[in-house]
Amino acid sequence: MTAIWEGLTSALGNFFSYIVVAVSALVLLYIILYVLFLKFRHDAAKRMRRYRLLYILGIPGMLILLLFNYLPMGSLFMAFEDYDPWKGLGASPFVGFKHFARLFADAKFYQMLRNTLTISLLSLVTFPAPIILALLLNEVRSSAFKKTIQTTVYLPHFLSWTIVVSLTFFLLSSEQGLVNKLIISMGGTKRAFLFDKSIIYLIIVIQGVWKGVGWGSIVYLAAIAGIDQGLYEAAKIDGANKFQSIIHITLPCILPTVAVMLILKMGSIISVDFEQVLLMTNALVKEKLDVFEVYIYENGVKSGSTEFSYTTAIGMFKSVISTILVLTTNRIVSSNGMKGII
Amino acid sequence: MTTQAVNKKDSHKLGMRASENIYQTIICFLLALLAATMVLPFLYVIVISFTDASVYESGTFYLWPQKWSTEAYSLILKGQGFLNALKATVFITFVGTPINVIANAGLAYMLSKDDLPGRKMINRLVMFTMLFGAGMIPNFIIMRNLGLINSWFANILPSTCGAWTVMVMKSFFSELPRDLEEAAEIDGCGTFRMFVQIILPLSLAMLATFTLFAFVSYWNCYFSAIIYLTDTSKQPLQVYLSKIVLSTDISEVVDMDSDLKNKVPQEVMRMACLVVVVLPILVIYPFMQKYFAKGVMVGAVKG
Numbered sequence: 001m002t003a004i005w006e007g008l009t010s011a012l013g014n015f016f017s018y019i020v021v022a023v024s025a026l027v028l029l030y031i032i033l034y035v036l037f038l039k040f041r042h043d044a045a046k047r048m049r050r051y052r053l054l055y056i057l058g059i060p061g062m063l064i065l066l067l068f069n070y071l072p073m074g075s076l077f078m079a080f081e082d083y084d085p086w087k088g089l090g091a092s093p094f095v096g097f098k099h100f101a102r103l104f105a106d107a108k109f110y111q112m113l114r115n116t117l118t119i120s121l122l123s124l125v126t127f128p129a130p131i132i133l134a135l136l137l138n139e140v141r142s143s144a145f146k147k148t149i150q151t152t153v154y155l156p157h158f159l160s161w162t163i164v165v166s167l168t169f170f171l172l173s174s175e176q177g178l179v180n181k182l183i184i185s186m187g188g189t190k191r192a193f194l195f196d197k198s199i200i201y202l203i204i205v206i207q208g209v210w211k212g213v214g215w216g217s218i219v220y221l222a223a224i225a226g227i228d229q230g231l232y233e234a235a236k237i238d239g240a241n242k243f244q245s246i247i248h249i250t251l252p253c254i255l256p257t258v259a260v261m262l263i264l265k266m267g268s269i270i271s272v273d274f275e276q277v278l279l280m281t282n283a284l285v286k287e288k289l290d291v292f293e294v295y296i297y298e299n300g301v302k303s304g305s306t307e308f309s310y311t312t313a314i315g316m317f318k319s320v321i322s323t324i325l326v327l328t329t330n331r332i333v334s335s336n337g338m339k340g341i342i
Numbered sequence: 343m344t345t346q347a348v349n350k351k352d353s354h355k356l357g358m359r360a361s362e363n364i365y366q367t368i369i370c371f372l373l374a375l376l377a378a379t380m381v382l383p384f385l386y387v388i389v390i391s392f393t394d395a396s397v398y399e400s401g402t403f404y405l406w407p408q409k410w411s412t413e414a415y416s417l418i419l420k421g422q423g424f425l426n427a428l429k430a431t432v433f434i435t436f437v438g439t440p441i442n443v444i445a446n447a448g449l450a451y452m453l454s455k456d457d458l459p460g461r462k463m464i465n466r467l468v469m470f471t472m473l474f475g476a477g478m479i480p481n482f483i484i485m486r487n488l489g490l491i492n493s494w495f496a497n498i499l500p501s502t503c504g505a506w507t508v509m510v511m512k513s514f515f516s517e518l519p520r521d522l523e524e525a526a527e528i529d530g531c532g533t534f535r536m537f538v539q540i541i542l543p544l545s546l547a548m549l550a551t552f553t554l555f556a557f558v559s560y561w562n563c564y565f566s567a568i569i570y571l572t573d574t575s576k577q578p579l580q581v582y583l584s585k586i587v588l589s590t591d592i593s594e595v596v597d598m599d600s601d602l603k604n605k606v607p608q609e610v611m612r613m614a615c616l617v618v619v620v621l622p623i624l625v626i627y628p629f630m631q632k633y634f635a636k637g638v639m640v641g642a643v644k645g
Contacts, residue, residue, distance in 0.1 A: 013489055014487060014488050014489035015488045015489050015490060015495075018487075018488055033459070033460065037459065044459045045459075047457055047458065047459055048459045051452075051455060051458050051459075051533075053532065053533035053534060054451070054452045054455060054458065054533050055452065057448040057449075057451055057452050057533065057534070057537060058448055058449045058451075058452030058453070058464070059448075060441075060444065060445040060448055060449070060503075061445040061446060061448055061449025061450075061452075061503045061508065062449060062464065064445055064499060064500075064502045064503040065467070065468065065471060065503050067484070067488070067499070068481070068484070068499060068500040068502075068503075069471040069475070069476070069503075070467075070471075071484050072476035072477075072480035072481045072483070072484045073474075073476045073480070074480075075476065075479075075480035075483050075484060076476050076477070076480055078479075078480070078483070085483075085486075133373075133376070136369050136372060136373055137373065139365075139366075139369050140366070140369060140370060140373065141366055142370075145370060145373075148377075149373045149374070149376075149377050151628075151631050152377040152380050152381060153376060153377055153380060154631070155380060155624075155627060156380055158558050158562075158623050158627060158630075159562070159620065159623065160561075160562035160564055160580050161564065162562075162564055162580045162581075162583050162584045162587075162619075163583070163616060163619065163620050165584070165587070166583060166584075166587045166612070166616050167383045167384075167387065167616070169587055170383070170386070170387060170390075170609070170612070170613065170616075171383065171386075176609040178386060210379065210380070213376075214380075242365070267473075274565055275564050275565050279584060279588070293478070296477070296478050296479060297478065297569070300478065300479045300482070301478060301479070301482050301569050303572060308479055308483070311478070311479050312477065312479040312480060315476070315477025315478055315479055315480070316476075316477060318477065319474055319475055319476070319477055323473050323474045326473060327473075
């Protein structure tokens, strides 16, 4: 086996060798299934033959998922080893839960957890913002105005965090920032907003709302558009005012959508936006913005780092927690009579 | 008597209309305020980036440049650092986008056939990637084993096949009328020809949306670039911009002549760089806007 692999890599290079192996694995799987089906269920084998070219259409996508989503999951095993890149996954010594034990004993871990949860919970407070925006947009009568506003508020979703953070710097930096210039021109003294530990979370949350509020409102607008107009007319005849019909008709009708969005949000409560936090970090606010992703990046990926196993363990802890959170929220939502996501 | 009643009714209606108008005005004002926070920062950056150095340094702020200058732009655009970054971003975007759309559409079309053996299992495997990810380090190790470190394909391939995209495309494909496919099949149309000549042309609006999404996500790629591209000359525009904005002395990043260094204020250069990097997004945005507001997004929620 190793001889074949070495021959392959020397001829094709690592990348294409992996592709060749993965494609042959998929083809082999297909053949095995085909033979099995031929024996037990003739109709399935017949359909497999009918659709054989369709499987080929799906191969690029499956291949990418296999190489970049499922192969790394195999490497998660290194969280239970003292991984040595020169020895590889197979030959590195197995250490069991050592890294996880170290993780839970590490004071740094609790600091990172606290920071992550603080940022997430603060941004959870802004969860209703897109709903409110959708309700407001829905009330607008002039469709031209509505369209203009929509076009404008969706835009930030398509901007990278680099752009958003740059704009923040242009507005808030202490030397050249617009806000400080205005403060000075009005006779005040300038403040170093970006280095201020007490407001850094506020800046992070506002950035998140600014970027996401418009885009987030799309699903709610779609849900509102799907509500039966007869309900509103009936309420009007019964003497309900606008506010009452929003509370008693619109909100209950979009509740399933809210539930789905909440499930999706719960999955990310243990993670923060890596790009945003990394770009906003500086020496003075670092203790407030020390989160798992940044730690993993600085100790596992950056050149000269050696803590592969420990950082993998951190990442694995995060993934497992977020999966559990999604599944739990999903269970709660579906047990209350609504459709979950899974 | 009757006229009085009518008048009363009218005045009541008028009162309603007045309160309705106030209501509309308040809502429109709030929305306009929100929209303004999204437009004004750009306006400010664009204006400053075109402002002449002497006016900028005088410290007064105008909503319109008192003296126009494009010097900052010519300095940015001529720098070797910018050209390298542009090359990287153009490669990642224009090679990545077609690969992305083809891989997703192929997989989605395959999964849209209800009676395809193995469909359920593959479907679950695709969904599972949405639920659980291996994390940064395993991805990094795999990328190194694949020999993709410092290759632009490291930015393209991992984000190519997204579970969400596949699911939305799948629900779109399965809503296409079956009769057409059956008729084509009877006429002896093969799988590939069916896909290319019948299915894809029927889904142009959806494909356009996802092409633009892919374009934007590749143009904006930052995270995968700082992780997988250690060679500075290979890093894309977003990394270049972040370096210019974050560093205190930008002349090294821009790679310009030292005698030009003090000609244009750094802040003006930074803003010019931001405008250049964001411009393609602003240009294609109106085209995207046409598609995504309806259809695709609704399908996403239902699916």
